[in-house]
Amino acid sequence: MKTKTILFLFICSIWLVACNSNKETTKTIEIQKLINFEEVKPDTLQLISDAQDIKVIEKTFQKAREFGVVDNNIVPQYKIKLNDDEFYLWIDNTITGTIANVNNRNMFYNILATEEFKEAINYQEQK
Structure with missing residues (x-):
């Protein structure tokens, strides 16, 4: 019985380590200003690699609240590439913003x- 318990704990430990090692670490976030949904403004690519800035951006996106489906033709200001996902960002001088995944805008x-x-x-x- 004691051997089975030790073996079970060992397997659980290995599983937890494996799960944690698969967690993707963001090294760079790409941001570009947009002309329309498909066209970026030339020379506006920003590569954000500061760890604190990345943490702030990721945390903001993780706390996003679903608003719902909207038929929208308003061009977003930015396209943000975060790991393997791309998002549109609508933002202004208020305290709220809106995001949508590029694949489901x-x-x-x-x-x-x-x-x-x-x-x-x-x-x-913007002025």
Whole structure:
């Protein structure tokens, strides 16, 4: 019985280590300004590699709240590549923003666009 318990704990430990090692670490986030849904503005690519900025952006996206399906033709300001996913971002001078996955651009999620988030993406208010 004692051997089975030790073996079970050993297998669980290995499984947990394997699960944690598969966790993807974001090294760089790509952000580009957009002309329309398919066309980026030339020379606007930002590569964000600062660990604190990446953490702020990831945390903001993780806390996004589903808004729902909206038929939207308003061009987003940004396209953000986060690991293997790409998102559109609509943002302004308010405290909220909206994101949608590029592969499902009609499903919207609200985000809290804090000053820290805006600084992390180098947002500059449009005039």
